[in-house]
Amino acid sequence: MNPIDRLVEYFAPQAALKRHAARQVLAYYEAARPSRKRKFYRDNAGPNRQTEQGAVPIRIQARHLEQNHDLTRGAIRTLVNNVVGPGGIGIEPQPRRADGSIHEEYANILLEAWRDWSRKPEVTHRHHFSKVQRIAARSWIRDGEMFAQILPGRVPFLDHGTRVPFSLELIEADMVPFEFTDEGRGIRQGVQLNQWGRAIGYWVYKSHPTDGLRFVSQRDLKFVPASRMLHPAFIDRIGQVRGVSEFASVITRLEDIKDYEESERVAAKIAAMLTAYVKRGNPDLYDPNALPRDEEGNPLPREINFQPGMVIDTLNMGEEIGLIDSKRPNPNVVTFRQGQLKAFAAGLGASYSSVSRDYDGTYSAQRQELVEQWVHYAVLTDDFVGDFIQPIWEEFVNVAALSVAPVPADVVPGTENDASYIGQSMPWIDPLKEAMGYLRLVRAGFASEAEVIRKRGRNPKDVLEQISDFRKRAKERDLTLDSDASVSSSTR
Known part of the structure; x- marks a missing residue:
């Protein structure tokens, strides 16, 4: 009890008891209490x-x-x-x-x-x-x-x-x-x-x-x-x-990424197909008789073949060409996808x-x-x-x-x-830096050559046999290698 609680207990024991009871009610884990804004899962089944x-x-x-x-x-x-x-x-x-x-x-x-x-x-x-x-x-x-x-x-x-x-x-x-x-x-x-x-x-x-x-x-x-x-x-x-x-904890996210990417891909594909429409202005300027018709008098759909640098001069009074813009590709796709993939990689x-x-x-x-x-x-x-x-x-x-x-x-x-x-x-991200680091560890005695070879995923015995056989064959052909020079200088 803090000094205030002791003072209240001395003058008003009942009030002190109420303060203690209220403090016990407040002493709980918020994560253990469901609320209207947070779901609470009660599946307490065994592992099997x-x-x-x-x-x-x-x-x-x-x-x-x-x-x-x-x-x-x-x-x-x-x-x-x-x-x-x-x-x-x-x-x-x-x-x-x-x-x-x-x-x-x-x-x-x-x-x-x-x-x-x-x-x-x-x-x-x-x-x-x-x-x-x-x-x-x-x-x-x-x-x-x-x-x-x-x-x-x-x-x-x-x-x-x-x-x-x-x-x-x-x-x-x-x-x-x-x-x-x-x-x-x-x-x-x-x-x-x-x-x-x-x-x-x-x-x-x-x-x-x-x-x-x-x-x-x-x-x-x-x-x-x-x-x-x-x-x-x-x-x-x-x-x-x-x-x-x-994949148990990331399947839902993977399915969402797959569906989202497919939707964006289809939307971008549709957007790449240029679609235009003829916008007519004041209804008073609209003349239905000016539309092309077939032999039976039925209106024919207008077709305008787009070509680079073309000039359209076949529009009627009050008409203009409009293009349908689907706002695709979405510039936010990359950022959203990166965030989702980072969460997926962390879970997996x-x-x-x-x-x-x-x-x-x-x-x-x-x-x-x-x-x-x-x-x-x-x-x-x-x-x-x-x-x-x-x-x-x-x-x-x-x-x-x-x-x-x-x-x-x-x-x-x-x-x-x-x-x-x-x-x-x-x-290795930078082979030179990694190699120099291992070299300094070996020379300082903080690591062995066999340890370095194993960290590179090789068998030290196989490496030694390969080096020995290679140097033997090189010596038979009177060849001098840089590694031989470094070994002889280090042994002097």
Whole structure:
């Protein structure tokens, strides 16, 4: 209580009580009280109830926009390219010896087997592994989730096609039915859960439910153990079983942008078709008999063929030519579109410059946007690696150990599948400034050459081998490179 309240309480306890009650009434969150001017949403359903109601319709709308809206397709491509990239997420094996050093021989064997497997990693043999990553990331971002079944060893009617008997089966979200729920058996939205809510298996259609001529029912489901299923998903709430599209919060804005742009485009197209009319003045000057008529006496429409520099001298008394102006193109379209695209990019987590292809601005502004935005891409990459890439690599090493790459005795148990996962590097806006910055960090001892190489999205070992081989070949031809001169001068 403040001094005034204490004084009132001393002389008039009842008044002090009323003051205290009034203050309690005023002590509330304005955001928790609806008003006439502000909507108040009272949907307090659990996470899985909300996904049951909205995940599938949102997924359908996101797919429709990807197919029919250039901005949506470009935004998805931007996210996929920055998460996976042209060469996919790289893997650098790091099995350890007892002294903590990397077992180079075993790492090389694993890497060689991995390169062979990456040519045909999935059951159809249509996609190499970097393309598999892009397909998986696209489905994950657009649909909110995707599935992949791990198929190790001998599988009936399956030809792995690689030295390591291991394949992936990519599965769309539609294949695991949202509507399949049986609380008595612990099944929620097609996922079998134990008493702690952990997934122990998935119920999957044997064929796509909407891609064939035959009606598919729940009798066509098969059970896949969770140990053989990967399930990257966007999870917003604790306890949520299935994922929801990243476009959930921006679909309405995207549809509005699409409709608005189409309306403005049609209006501008109509405005480009020059339309004129004949304006008549005083009605007393109007002579209907002066209008051209056909043989039966019916008035004929007047046609005036416009040509550059023409002179119209066929107008009657009191007539003049008028042009219809639709005020199109609208000069405010660009400003409005920029504002909407910035909000869309912020909600989706993509870069505005990349989504809109608007690269105006200074070097500092573009780099600031890139630095802040790259955190979002890095988070998505981390999620994708943890849910998709890392489990695949660990299972690959386990299968390879039983086939073509036995684990050496001097590898510390549990480290045989250790690896460094190399995502996409942040691109350089000004290569000279970026290179000089890294050079100063390395020379000052604040960064290593291997760290710089990894930040550029390369494998340090591969770079060293390429440099060594190139210099060896150059020396055989008696060629001196600038890099050799800089190395020799720095070692003196």
